[in-house]
Amino acid sequence: MKIEYPEKKYVRFDAGAPFSFSYPEYAKVIPDSSINAEPWWYNIIFPSFDGTIYLSYKEVNENVNIFIEDSRNLVYKHTIMAESIDESLIYIPEKKIFGIIYDLKGNTASSLQFFLTDSSQHFMRGSLYFNSTPEKDSLAPIVSFIRLDLEEFIHSFQWN
Numbered sequence: 001m002k003i004e005y006p007e008k009k010y011v012r013f014d015a016g017a018p019f020s021f022s023y024p025e026y027a028k029v030i031p032d033s034s035i036n037a038e039p040w041w042y043n044i045i046f047p048s049f050d051g052t053i054y055l056s057y058k059e060v061n062e063n064v065n066i067f068i069e070d071s072r073n074l075v076y077k078h079t080i081m082a083e084s085i086d087e088s089l090i091y092i093p094e095k096k097i098f099g100i101i102y103d104l105k106g107n108t109a110s111s112l113q114f115f116l117t118d119s120s121q122h123f124m125r126g127s128l129y130f131n132s133t134p135e136k137d138s139l140a141p142i143v144s145f146i147r148l149d150l151e152e153f154i155h156s157f158q159w160n
Contacts, residue, residue, distance in 0.1 A: 003141060003142065004048075005145055006024070006026040006048065008024060008148065008149070008152075009024065009025045010022040010023060010024055010025065010152055010156070011023065011024075011025050012156075013029050013042075014160075017040045017042075017057070017160065018040060018057065018059075018122055018159060018160050019040075019057065019122065019124060019157065019158065019159055019160055020157075020158055020160055021153050021156050021157040021158070022152055022153065022156035023044055023149070023152075023153060024046075024149050024152075026046070026047075026048060027044050027045060027046050027047075027149070028044070028045045028047065029042050029043070029044050029045075030042065030043050030045060031043075032054070032055075032056075038056065038057070038058075039057075040057035041054075041055060041056045041057060042055045043055065044153075046146065049130065049142050049145075049146070050130055050131045050132060051128060051129065051130040051131070051142070051146065052128070052129055052130075052131075053112075053126050053127065053128050053146075053150070053153075054126065054127050054129065055124060055125070055126045056124070056125045056126075057122070057123070057124050057125075058122075058123045058124075058125075059121065059122065059123075060117065060118075060119070060120060060121050060122060060123050064117055064119050064120070064123060067115070067117070067123045067125070068115065068117070071100075071113070071115040071125050074113065074125075074127070075102045075104070075113050078104050078108040078109065078110060081106055081107050081108045081109070082104050082105060082106045082108050083105045083106035084104075084105045084106070085102055085103070085104050085105070086102070086103040086105070087100050087101070087102055087103075088100065088101040088103070090114070090116060090154055092154075092155070095157070095158055095159075096118040096119075096159060097116050097117075097118065097154070097157060097158075097159075098116070098117055098118070098119060099114060099115045099116040099117055099124075099154075100114060100115060101113075101114040101150065101154070102114065103147075109129060110127045110128055110129050111128055111130075111139065111143040112126075112127070112128040112143065112146070112147060112150060113125075113126065113127040113128070114126050114127075114150065114154070116154065116157060118159055121159070122159050124157075126150075126153075128143070128146060128150075130142075
């Protein structure tokens with residue numbers, strides 16, 4: 001199956017939230033409408049790939065370590081199906097952005113997860129899921145393509 005990849009162009013998301021970022025113009029950002037959604041939760045939907053990055057934001061009140069540990073636990077729940085889980089440090093001190101990107105290899109339900117924080121006020125978590133059965137070989141090129149969008153998201157991200 002041949003996949004047509006769109007050209008990488010980005011637009012700015014700034015909806016009065018405690019954060020802003022760039023996302024690809026071939027994606028849509030919508031508020032999370034699930035029953036458990038909290039303020040400032042959004043979904044970045046990739047219609048042509050039938051995938052979504054789910055974003056959840058939390059205010060930090062001396063509880064950042066709890067959020068970090070919760071994020072780690074959610075990633076490592078995929079250990080049963082993961083061949084490996086690679087961690088990449090995010091360190092942008094001039095923007096007060098710190099975090100980790102988790103690349104999950106294998107037939108896992110989620111292929112990419114991450115968190116960003118300034119350690120004192122803000123915490124953002126994200127996870128990529130596709131609306132299909134996980135097949136690492138068929139999803140790998142799409143995950144690699146979206147991984148570049150995630151890198152743009154992170155480098156353009158700022159706390160408001």
